[in-house]
Amino acid sequence: MRGVRLAGGLLVIASAAVLTVRWPWQTVELPVAEAIEVMGDLSTEIVDTLRSGETLSELLARQGVLDLSLAGLDPAVALDPRRLRSGLVFAFRRPAPDSLPTRITVRATPEQRIIFQRAADRWNTAVESIHWRAEPFRIEGAIDNSLYEAIDAQVGDDQLDAGQRQRLAWDLADIYAWQVDFTRDIQTGDRFRVVMDRLISEDGEVRFGRVVASELTMSGKSMTAFRFEGGGRPTFYDADGKSLRRAFLRAPVQFRRISSTFARARRHPVLGITRRHQGTDYAASPGTPVMAAGDGVVLRAGRAGGYGNLVELRHRNGITTRYGHLRGFARGVRSGARVSQGQTIGYVGSTGLASGPHLHYEFRVNGVAKDPRRVELGNGAPIGAGDREAFERERDRLLAQLSVAPDSSYRLSAISAW
Numbered sequence: 001m002r003g004v005r006l007a008g009g010l011l012v013i014a015s016a017a018v019l020t021v022r023w024p025w026q027t028v029e030l031p032v033a034e035a036i037e038v039m040g041d042l043s044t045e046i047v048d049t050l051r052s053g054e055t056l057s058e059l060l061a062r063q064g065v066l067d068l069s070l071a072g073l074d075p076a077v078a079l080d081p082r083r084l085r086s087g088l089v090f091a092f093r094r095p096a097p098d099s100l101p102t103r104i105t106v107r108a109t110p111e112q113r114i115i116f117q118r119a120a121d122r123w124n125t126a127v128e129s130i131h132w133r134a135e136p137f138r139i140e141g142a143i144d145n146s147l148y149e150a151i152d153a154q155v156g157d158d159q160l161d162a163g164q165r166q167r168l169a170w171d172l173a174d175i176y177a178w179q180v181d182f183t184r185d186i187q188t189g190d191r192f193r194v195v196m197d198r199l200i201s202e203d204g205e206v207r208f209g210r211v212v213a214s215e216l217t218m219s220g221k222s223m224t225a226f227r228f229e230g231g232g233r234p235t236f237y238d239a240d241g242k243s244l245r246r247a248f249l250r251a252p253v254q255f256r257r258i259s260s261t262f263a264r265a266r267r268h269p270v271l272g273i274t275r276r277h278q279g280t281d282y283a284a285s286p287g288t289p290v291m292a293a294g295d296g297v298v299l300r301a302g303r304a305g306g307y308g309n310l311v312e313l314r315h316r317n318g319i320t321t322r323y324g325h326l327r328g329f330a331r332g333v334r335s336g337a338r339v340s341q342g343q344t345i346g347y348v349g350s351t352g353l354a355s356g357p358h359l360h361y362e363f364r365v366n367g368v369a370k371d372p373r374r375v376e377l378g379n380g381a382p383i384g385a386g387d388r389e390a391f392e393r394e395r396d397r398l399l400a401q402l403s404v405a406p407d408s409s410y411r412l413s414a415i416s417a418w
């Protein structure tokens, strides 16, 4: 029952029914309402969960609390009654089993526990901060099929739950968004190494923090990435201090928006039907946002024969990109409009000659279609001269962490004593 700290004493699980609670930071299986009673002295603590479609008032009423209103709460309290998630867990403490609750606690966010304490004629509110400590973890393994599966194979549920493993995969894909199309580029023999911050709360919860260093070896080519916070925003640099950012993303759909089961060499059925197919197809659910692969200007946004709804962008150096079969266009995307890399320009659909929802993407150089995953995008911007020395120190520190030989007794090696 980690994740919910209750008053000390005997823990009784009174129900066998289990509810899977998905906090944004963790998935926990909790017994359904009134399942846990913790009895220290005479007091009782009952855990109840906000159900889907239920209001907080309904939950409170179920526990006999009719006079607690969240209106007018201190803005520092992260509990907006209009935006409560189902699955939110409340603990009700009663001084005696048959009395009304006098204390209610809820973990509103990963960082905050809110406590309502009954006073003579009202409820007082207090906020407790939850401390999380960062612990570096190193993982490495083969990527045989998909990044998700590769990470799943190396990390146990007790180390990071499935949702957090997915976040790690998304983070890695974002870091290499200019180098790798993870939905297509994986080959047998590819490998990954990553050092991440794993966060552990004082309640013992575990969640993914962030990637601080990684190395991908794909088709025999190694790509390292080191997180560095210089003067500006945190950026990932290669070992030479060049930013991983490039003028074009390898794929104009976020990896996280493409089905997690999407694996290597999986081809959309549409591909191959068109005899002169000059693009890359991304199967994604209708409505998935499509991003501008690079900064540019909209050449056209409208109906275009077999392409259906098409956006065409003009970039520097004679490069144009096309995004076809869109369900619709993002607001403001019209001929002549400027767009920046990563900006949503439209939504996946199946307009035109498309047998199912997918994005048809073309990358053209002087009118000639190229494979967007193979186009040479040059070097990234070098780190500022003033930051170089600090970067190199940080890079060396991270490189040492990345290179530590994995402990044979653990699939995931904790490196906690640096």
Ligand SMILES: [Zn+2]
Pocket (backbone or CB within 6 Å): 270, 271, 277, 279, 280, 281, 359, 360, 361
């Ligand atoms: Zn296509």
